[in-house]
Amino acid sequence: MRLHDKVAIITGSGTGLGKGIAKRFAREGASVVICGRRIDKVQETVEEISGAGGTAIGVQADVADEASVKHLVAETVSHFRAINVLVNNAGVRGAVGDATSMDLDGWWEALRINLSGPLICARHVIPAMKESGGGSIVNIGSMRLVHVKAGAAAYCASKGGLIHLTKVMALDHAADNIRVNLLSPALVLTPFTQYVVDDFDDPEEGIRYFGAQYPLGRIGTEEDIANAALFLASDESSWVTGAHLNVDGGMGAK
Numbered sequence: 534m535r536l537h538d539k540v541a542i543i544t545g546s547g548t549g550l551g552k553g554i555a556k557r558f559a560r561e562g563a564s565v566v567i568c569g570r571r572i573d574k575v576q577e578t579v580e581e582i583s584g585a586g587g588t589a590i591g592v593q594a595d596v597a598d599e600a601s602v603k604h605l606v607a608e609t610v611s612h613f614r615a616i617n618v619l620v621n622n623a624g625v626r627g628a629v630g631d632a633t634s635m636d637l638d639g640w641w642e643a644l645r646i647n648l649s650g651p652l653i654c655a656r657h658v659i660p661a662m663k664e665s666g667g668g669s670i671v672n673i674g675s676m677r678l679v680h681v682k683a684g685a686a687a688y689c690a691s692k693g694g695l696i697h698l699t700k701v702m703a704l705d706h707a708a709d710n711i712r713v714n715l716l717s718p719a720l721v722l723t724p725f726t727q728y729v730v731d732d733f734d735d736p737e738e739g740i741r742y743f744g745a746q747y748p749l750g751r752i753g754t755e756e757d758i759a760n761a762a763l764f765l766a767s768d769e770s771s772w773v774t775g776a777h778l779n780v781d782g783g784m785g786a787k
């Protein structure tokens with residue numbers, strides 16, 4: 534029960550990595566707040582966690598919309614009276630293409646959700662964390678922070694900004710005992726990345742193909758990411774702030 538008595542908001546937790554993190558945190562004793570724009574996905578996660586004996590509520594929220602984030606924080610405080618952990622996990626791919634061909638709406642969407650979203654959420658969660666005597670903010674980056682990909686400027690730039698946002702926020706809020714860290718996953722199959730195996734006749738072949746490119750010989754799992762998020766969220770990392778943890782099967786070492 535490494536998060537016993539803790540209240541955690543995990544953004545974008547109706548699916549994928551956020552859902553995995555929320556389920557893991559709930560098993561470790563946290564009261565979790567599930568949020569996203571699609572309320573049906575949010576409710577599915579809440580029901581899974583409640584069905585397994587955990588404590589969860591669901592709130593429909595858009596991290597890029599400040600009024601929506603204020604509502605998320607107010608609902609959390611009204612239900613659980615505190616906020617100890619924020620995982621800024623919600624993310625989108627955004628525009629694809631080079632500078633001349635990309636759709637600018639998709640560029641702004643990536644910046645609004647992937648970079649401004651974590652700032653807006655932190656901005657409204659930090660006062661509640663201060664009242665609780667501190668807290669932990671975990672920003673979810675990507676291996677694409679460092680290993681950029683052609684045609685993915687919107688995604689890479691929006692995630693790249695999280696390095697400096699994380700470090701500056703770590704300095705700004707250290708005196709409040711609020712830690713801010715960055716966790717960068719490499720490939721895990723989720724609704725976000727499912728397309729990478731779509732070109733293979735057998736998806737298992739695709740999984741083996743991509744896994745073979747990693748020093749540890751496989752792609753990641755939701756549990757790999759949830760375990761690392763748990764470390765950064767819990768008091769086990771109480772002397773860690775402003776750090777960037779790659780959870781990438783060794784890809785960053787290549």
Ligand SMILES: NC(=O)c1ccc[n+]([C@@H]2O[C@H](COP(=O)([O-])OP(=O)(O)OC[C@H]3O[C@@H](n4cnc5c(N)ncnc54)[C@H](OP(=O)(O)O)[C@@H]3O)[C@@H](O)[C@H]2O)c1
Nearest residue numbers: 545548549550569570571595596623624675720721723725
């Ligand atoms: N899977 C990977 O291999 C991988 C690798 C590196 C980094 N990541 C990062 O990990 C995070 C989770 O990705 P995933 O793979 O789990 O993909 P996913 O299943 O598509 O999850 C993304 C979640 O974010 C939510 N979301 C998107 N925009 C939002 C907004 N404006 N407000 C609130 N929620 C929003 C989505 O729900 P709604 O659409 O319902 O809002 C969705 O549940 C992302 O930040 C992604 O960049 C993933």
